[in-house]
Amino acid sequence: MMETQQEVTTFFESGYREYWPNICVDCAIFGYHEGKLQLLLTKNKILTKWCLPGGYVKKTETLDQASARITIERTGIGNLFLKQFKTFGDPGRNQPYGAFDPEKLYEISGVRIDEKSWLMGSAISVGFYAITDIVKTTPVADFFSSECSWIPINEIPHLGFDHDKMVREAIFTMRMHLYHFPVGKNLLPDKFTLKEIKQFYEEISGRELHATNFPNKLIKLGLIVKLEEKKRIGAHRSPTYYKFNDEVYEKALREGLVLV
Amino acid sequence: MMETQQEVTTFFESGYREYWPNICVDCAIFGYHEGKLQLLLTKNKILTKWCLPGGYVKKTETLDQASARITIERTGIGNLFLKQFKTFGDPGRNQPYGAFDPEKLYEISGVRIDEKSWLMGSAISVGFYAITDIVKTTPVADFFSSECSWIPINEIPHLGFDHDKMVREAIFTMRMHLYHFPVGKNLLPDKFTLKEIKQFYEEISGRELHATNFPNKLIKLGLIVKLEEKKRIGAHRSPTYYKFNDEVYEKALREGLVLV
Numbered sequence: 001m002m003e004t005q006q007e008v009t010t011f012f013e014s015g016y017r018e019y020w021p022n023i024c025v026d027c028a029i030f031g032y033h034e035g036k037l038q039l040l041l042t043k044n045k046i047l048t049k050w051c052l053p054g055g056y057v058k059k060t061e062t063l064d065q066a067s068a069r070i071t072i073e074r075t076g077i078g079n080l081f082l083k084q085f086k087t088f089g090d091p092g093r094n095q096p097y098g099a100f101d102p103e104k105l106y107e108i109s110g111v112r113i114d115e116k117s118w119l120m121g122s123a124i125s126v127g128f129y130a131i132t133d134i135v136k137t138t139p140v141a142d143f144f145s146s147e148c149s150w151i152p153i154n155e156i157p158h159l160g161f162d163h164d165k166m167v168r169e170a171i172f173t174m175r176m177h178l179y180h181f182p183v184g185k186n187l188l189p190d191k192f193t194l195k196e197i198k199q200f201y202e203e204i205s206g207r208e209l210h211a212t213n214f215p216n217k218l219i220k221l222g223l224i225v226k227l228e229e230k231k232r233i234g235a236h237r238s239p240t241y242y243k244f245n246d247e248v249y250e251k252a253l254r255e256g257l258v259l260v
Numbered sequence: 261m262m263e264t265q266q267e268v269t270t271f272f273e274s275g276y277r278e279y280w281p282n283i284c285v286d287c288a289i290f291g292y293h294e295g296k297l298q299l300l301l302t303k304n305k306i307l308t309k310w311c312l313p314g315g316y317v318k319k320t321e322t323l324d325q326a327s328a329r330i331t332i333e334r335t336g337i338g339n340l341f342l343k344q345f346k347t348f349g350d351p352g353r354n355q356p357y358g359a360f361d362p363e364k365l366y367e368i369s370g371v372r373i374d375e376k377s378w379l380m381g382s383a384i385s386v387g388f389y390a391i392t393d394i395v396k397t398t399p400v401a402d403f404f405s406s407e408c409s410w411i412p413i414n415e416i417p418h419l420g421f422d423h424d425k426m427v428r429e430a431i432f433t434m435r436m437h438l439y440h441f442p443v444g445k446n447l448l449p450d451k452f453t454l455k456e457i458k459q460f461y462e463e464i465s466g467r468e469l470h471a472t473n474f475p476n477k478l479i480k481l482g483l484i485v486k487l488e489e490k491k492r493i494g495a496h497r498s499p500t501y502y503k504f505n506d507e508v509y510e511k512a513l514r515e516g517l518v519l520v
Contacts, residue, residue, distance in 0.1 A: 022280060023349070023384060063349040063384070087347045087386050089283070089323040124283060124323070126347050126384075172516065179518065180436050256432065258439065 005110055008143060012111040016118035019056035024125040025066045026054035026163065027082065028170035029075070030153070030204075032187045033134035037153050037203055039167065040075060042145040045108045046100045049160035050151070052167070054125065067128040075148050076140030080130035083181075085173035086166075089124035093162050108144070129170045131204070133187050178205050180256045182223055182249050191241040193231055197224065221257060222248040265370055268403060272371040276378035279316035284385040285326045286314035286423070287342065288430035289335070290413075290464075292447045293394035297413050297463055299427065300335060302405040305368045306360045309420035310411070312427070314385065327388040335408050336400030340390035343441075345433035346426075349384035353422050368404070389430045391464070393447050438465050440516045442483055442509050451501040453491055457484065481517060482508040 015021075029040035041050040053074035057066040064082065072078040106112050113119060139148040151157070153171070158164060178201070188200055194215035202209050218224045225245050230238040275281075289300040301310040313334035317326040324342065332338040366372050373379060399408040411417075413431070418424060438461065448460055454475035462469050478484045485505050490498040 020282060022283065057349070059382070060351055062351065063347060066349075084346055086344055087323060089317070089326075089386070091320055091322065122319070124386075126349070176436070176440050176516065179439060256436065 008109050009111055012109065012113055012117070012119065015056065019058055021056075021118040022121055022123045023057045024054055024123045025057055025063060025070055026052045026088075026125045026127055026166055027067055027071050028052055028085070028127065028129040028167060028174075029071065029077065029080065030129065030131045030174065031134035031137065031150050032131060032200070032204065035199060035203055038134060038150040039153050039156055040077070040139060041149060041151050041156070041159070042074060042141065043147040043149075044160055045144055045146050046104050047160045048146075050157055051160040052163050053148075056123075057126075063126050063128075067126075071130075074142050074145070077132065077137045080132055082128040082130045083177065085127045085129050086169045087124060087126045088162060088166060090162075092122050093125075125166075127166050127170060129174050131174070131183060131187065136186075175205050179259050182244075182252045182257070182259070185244050185246075185249060191227055191229065191243050193239040193241060195239060197242065217259060221252075221259065223252065223259075268369050269371055272369065272373055272377070272379065275316065279318055281316075281378045282381055282383045283317045284314055284383045285317055285323060285330055286312045286348075286385045286387050286426055287327055287331050288312055288345070288387065288389040288427060288434075289331065289337065289340065290389065290391045290434065291394035291397065291410050292391060292460070292464065295459060295463055298394060298410040299413050299416055300337070300399060301409060301411050301416070301419070302334060302401065303407040303409075304420055305404055305406050306364050307420045308406075310417055311420040312423045313408075316383075317386075323386050323388075327386075331390075334402050334405070337392065337397045340392055342388040342390045343437065345387045345389050346429045347384060347386045348422065348426060350422075352382050353385075385426075387426050387430060389434050391434070391443060391447065396446075435465050439519050442504075442512045442517070442519070445504050445506075445509060451487055451489065451503050453499040453501060455499060457502065477519060481512075481519065483512065483519075 031038045031040060040053065042053050043049070044051050053071060055066075055070040055074065057063065058069075061069065063084070067082045068078070068080065071080055071082070102112065134150055139150070141148040156167060159167065183204065184197060184200055188197060192200075197218065198209055198211065198214055201214065215224075219226075219242075222245055224242040227241040227243055229241045231241055232238055291298045291300060300313065302313050303309070304311050313331060315326075315330040315334060317323065318329075321329065323344070327342045328338070328340065331340055331342070362372065394410055399410070401408040416427060419427065443464065444457060444460060448457060452460075457478065458469055458471065458474055461474065475484075479486075479502075482505055484502045487501040487503055489501045491501055492498055
């Protein structure tokens with residue numbers, strides 16, 4: 001992570017030795033808490049706009065490693081299950097440093113760059129997304145960000161660069177993947193009722209689901225199993241608790257399934 | 261397309277001016293004909309292995325444009341609806357020219373390259389896939405290929421580079437997309453029976469589908485509409501013809517749907 005002035009200067013002057021000058025990763029981190037879906041955004045100091053956290057890929061790392069490293073460096077959040085959603089490569093789509101006011105850049109970073117800088121060219125960006133539990137994370141703004149915050153997905157402002165388009169694609173793919181990869185472990189409590197898991201899937205997918213067909217499908221696939229214990233809500237209401245079947249869940253994450 | 265010796269020499273010597281030296285596109289083109297799914301492969305003259313058609317991305321083109329150009333240049337097949345499936349970027353995953361025997365490369369191309377060539381480094385590759393009608397296409401081998409042929413997907417040999425992994429990912433994503441984007445126009449006849457469209461989806465998806473639930477879902481979504489005309493099979497068998505509703509089909513291609 002760039003923290004000192006020296007690290008920033010080295011990155012600007014000779015980062016091309018360590019990083020591909022034309023390959024970036026951007027990460028759409030969705031957070032779930034108390035029934036609401038949010039998106040993690042960083043406010044770029046130079047652009048003064050909200051953006052997805054992102055950065056350049058090192059020549060020695062895989063794209064998966066790059067997305068994990070960049071997320072932790074830019075936001076302080078680690079241990080995410082990041083999945084690719086799409087790669088963006090229109091010429092000129094993203095010339096981050098070309099888009100910056102050079103004076104502003106100097107003010108923030110203490111570095112002056114010119115047309116010949118390795119950072120001035122166009123870059124393609126591989127988009128990754130993840131879903132995490134907001135409570136288990138503490139976002140931290142990095143050197144280039146004034147803020148790093150969770151924003152409810154229906155309140156996302158106009159973003160910098162082409163990140164509006166990226167977020168649309170990330171949401172689309174995340175919701176498509178919901179039908180093929182299980183989600184909920186580490187986001188729902190260890191035991192939950194059928195109503196709770198249905199509400200969870202409804203919030204993430206943005207769709208209404210069938211009250212009985214949907215949970216029955218989860219049971220039929222073996223993804224969730226019934227517990228003896230019941231939830232005590234009132235005298236006449238005591239729905240049964242369920243939990244995930246870890247083995248089926250992990251296998252489905254690796255191989256995919258059809259969940260509708 | 262590289263056809264002359266001069267074009268090949270120019271590409272090897274100064275291609276880095278026109279192309280990103282570290283960004284490629286590889287295309288998994290699936291073909292459907294008479295109930296069978298096949299994959300288009302090119303036999304690399306230098307590697308003497310079957311591979312997906314692929315190539316370097318120009319600095320002035322989008323990734324979509326690159327995938328369309330490369331497919332037509334390498335195989336002669338144009339007008340495909342290509343969709344991204346995944347980007348591959350493990351360090352050292354694909355150093356095409358590093359993997360070639362230099363003498364063999366010289367014999368085929370008439371060019372000698374050394375360690376300093378722009379073609380020697382590692383490259384990431386953006387994977388695209390498409391499904392087309394085999395009858396409407398005529399594959400043509402390019403300068404670097406000895407053959408360009410359709411191979412049934414259950415007979416695909418061990419491929420060069422990391423293309424085995426790419427094909428697995430392409431098939432996985434293509435089959436996942438089947439549940440969210442319609443397919444069949446230009447592959448099925450203009451009018452078809454419910455049994456025919458079910459068999460078509462079964463072959464592409466590699467799964468058995470429900471005899472009535474599946475076609476009913478297509479009808480309910482408005483993707484296919486009933487015609488007056490019936491198919492004459494025998495005295496007591498005359499199933500009704502259906503056709504795609506173009507408007508619903510195109511909208512679903514743009515926006516996606518849930519088809520299970």
